[in-house]
Amino acid sequence: MGAKVKLAVAAVAVGGVAAAVRRRRVAKTREWVVMTVLREPRELTGDARPDALARLAEHHEVRVTAAPGGRGSEIAVRPATGQARESLRAVKQLLETGEVLRVEGQTEGRRTAVGRAVLPAAKRLARRSA
Amino acid sequence: MRALCWTGVNDVKVEKVPDPGLLNRQDAIVKVTASSVCGSDLHLLDGYVPAMAAGDVLGHEFIGEVVEVGPDVSRRRVGERVVVCSIIGCGRCRYCRQGTWSLCDNTNPNPAFLETAIGHAGAGIFGYSHAMGGFAGSHAEYVRVPYADHNAFPVPENVSDEDAVFASDAVPTGWMGADIANVGPGDVVAVWGCGGVGQMAMKAAYLMGAERVIAIDRFPERLSMAREKAGAEILDYEKTDVLDALKEMTGGRGPDVCIEAVGMESHGKGPQYAYDRAKQGLRLQTDRGLTLRQAIMACRKGGVVSVLGVYLGWVDKFPMGAVVNKSLTLRSGQQHGQRYIPRLLELMSQGRLEARHLLTHPMSLDDAPKGYDLFKNKKKGCVRAVFYPFNGHKSAAA
Numbered sequence: 186m187g188a189k190v191k192l193a194v195a196a197v198a199v200g201g202v203a204a205a206v207r208r209r210r211v212a213k214t215r216e217w218v219v220m221t222v223l224r225e226p227r228e229l230t231g232d233a234r235p236d237a238l239a240r241l242a243e244h245h246e247v248r249v250t251a252a253p254g255g256r257g258s259e260i261a262v263r264p265a266t267g268q269a270r271e272s273l274r275a276v277k278q279l280l281e282t283g284e285v286l287r288v289e290g291q292t293e294g295r296r297t298a299v300g301r302a303v304l305p306a307a308k309r310l311a312r313r314s315a
Numbered sequence: 316m317r318a319l320c321w322t323g324v325n326d327v328k329v330e331k332v333p334d335p336g337l338l339n340r341q342d343a344i345v346k347v348t349a350s351s352v353c354g355s356d357l358h359l360l361d362g363y364v365p366a367m368a369a370g371d372v373l374g375h376e377f378i379g380e381v382v383e384v385g386p387d388v389s390r391r392r393v394g395e396r397v398v399v400c401s402i403i404g405c406g407r408c409r410y411c412r413q414g415t416w417s418l419c420d421n422t423n424p425n426p427a428f429l430e431t432a433i434g435h436a437g438a439g440i441f442g443y444s445h446a447m448g449g450f451a452g453s454h455a456e457y458v459r460v461p462y463a464d465h466n467a468f469p470v471p472e473n474v475s476d477e478d479a480v481f482a483s484d485a486v487p488t489g490w491m492g493a494d495i496a497n498v499g500p501g502d503v504v505a506v507w508g509c510g511g512v513g514q515m516a517m518k519a520a521y522l523m524g525a526e527r528v529i530a531i532d533r534f535p536e537r538l539s540m541a542r543e544k545a546g547a548e549i550l551d552y553e554k555t556d557v558l559d560a561l562k563e564m565t566g567g568r569g570p571d572v573c574i575e576a577v578g579m580e581s582h583g584k585g586p587q588y589a590y591d592r593a594k595q596g597l598r599l600q601t602d603r604g605l606t607l608r609q610a611i612m613a614c615r616k617g618g619v620v621s622v623l624g625v626y627l628g629w630v631d632k633f634p635m636g637a638v639v640n641k642s643l644t645l646r647s648g649q650q651h652g653q654r655y656i657p658r659l660l661e662l663m664s665q666g667r668l669e670a671r672h673l674l675t676h677p678m679s680l681d682d683a684p685k686g687y688d689l690f691k692n693k694k695k696g697c698v699r700a701v702f703y704p705f706n707g708h709k710s711a712a713a
Contacts, residue, residue, distance in 0.1 A: 223409050281407050282421055283387065284341060286421065286422060288338070288449050290338050291459065293371065294322075295369065304445070311446075
């Protein structure tokens with residue numbers, strides 16, 4: 186593997202490690218994962234509660250409150266795990282756009298052996314942390 | 316199919332890669348007819364954007380023909396000739412609805428890279444690293460376009476490919492630079508950088524009523540182009556003290572609006588430039604701020620500094636004192652292209668806006684590595700190299 190390729194892979198790895206360090210720190214200090222979704226609280230609660238939100242509530246405590254100024258609803262999920270963060274983002278996408286955007290299966294050129302090993306882990310961190 | 320892949324720092328190769336398929340119901344597949352290099356690609360090539368991996372397909376400024384649409388695409392049709400915005404918006408989050416498309420909440424599947432680095436993640440961008448979503452780029456025969464109804468725009472029949480391709484990024488970015496600075500009648504506007512974006516900012520400023528536009532660069536061919544095609548007065552910063560010249564040209568006031576279209580790898584002269592190079596080289600700062608500092612220093616009291624150049628991290632010696640004590644307004648952003656593209660295509664169709672002169676080097680996709688060499692090193696007067704994946708005979712660069 187050439188030096189340039191190693192450098193590229195290192196860049197990805199550094200990003201991943203930074204995200205991991207951040208995640209660890211956040212997990213200790215933050216209790217809830219909260220995101221704002223452009224939907225009225227009445228569309229997210231009671232009988233109207235969407236299936237995606239109901240599924241999230243099976244394993245997490247979920248709180249829905251009105252966001253100020255017509256900004257929709259603030260959905261809070263506890264505990265603030267990486268999985269909760271990824272799931273809540275998916276719920277937000279689903280509620281706002283009707284689908285969860287995928288990049289797996291995209292066109293790509295030749296990955297190096299290190300790239301193949303590091304990239305999925307870095308992406309996983311990039312979805313679950315911060 | 317063939318695609319141009321990033322393979323390491325300053326190393327790109329044309330590789331055989333799998334054809335893209337529909338991954339979401341709102342996707343379209345676009346057959347790329349023309350795909351331009353962009354100054355912002357150079358930060359990827361030079362290794363300043365982290366989260367690149369060998370095998371990533373480059374390119375984000377392109378036009379093509381819709382060849383397949385997902386079942387939930389309602390506005391785009393197979394066979395349409397479209398320009399696609401380089402920045403991907405979902406069209407339905409609060410930011411997209413407000414017209415601030417590059418802040419889209421839903422199109423970056425890898426948000427933690429940016430959340431960690433800058434606090435929040437912006438929209439995904441084609442071919443612009445895994446930090447910007449990891450979307451395959453447009454320097455390829457085909458590209459997958461997410462949320463096609465919101466990101467692909469039909470091109471009027473009388474607008475050429477050579478104009479329309481720049482409606483993807485350079486034209487709306489330049490336009491936005493003048494728009495967010497509220498350029499209006501009587502304004503004097505100075506623009507740092509005479510690349511595609513800078514030149515389009517100059518044209519936009521005139522179309523918005525600016526009285527004078529002053530272009531700053533060092534490459535004679537780019538300065539001539541800014542003078543001849545954008546009607547700007549020109550300053551060569553290697554031959555002129557820019558701050559003195561701008562004061563002289565504006566009755567001592569300074570420009571009303573200063574648009575910075577250079578970015579984190581700015582070039583300059585003197586000890587300040589040497590300082591920035593050294594610190595960036597040692598990774599003690601991520602971005603070189605020479606032109607940004609100059610724009611802030613030059614701007615008139617109460618004026619607007621509009622930053623279009625790509626900055627990714629930290630700039631040292633930022634003249635905050637000038638911002639505060641001159642009551643400056645600082646505006647910036649990645650382009651909210653979807654807000655501008657329909658209007659820009661209309662202006663092109665009416666013959667009031669043209670961009671094709673930026674295309675100095677039409678090339679086949681196979682010659683793309685050569686194209687990036689010409690573009691990066693400003694060889695042979697290259698302002699923009701544009702790759703034609705299905706039109707080998709267009710290669711005229713060598």
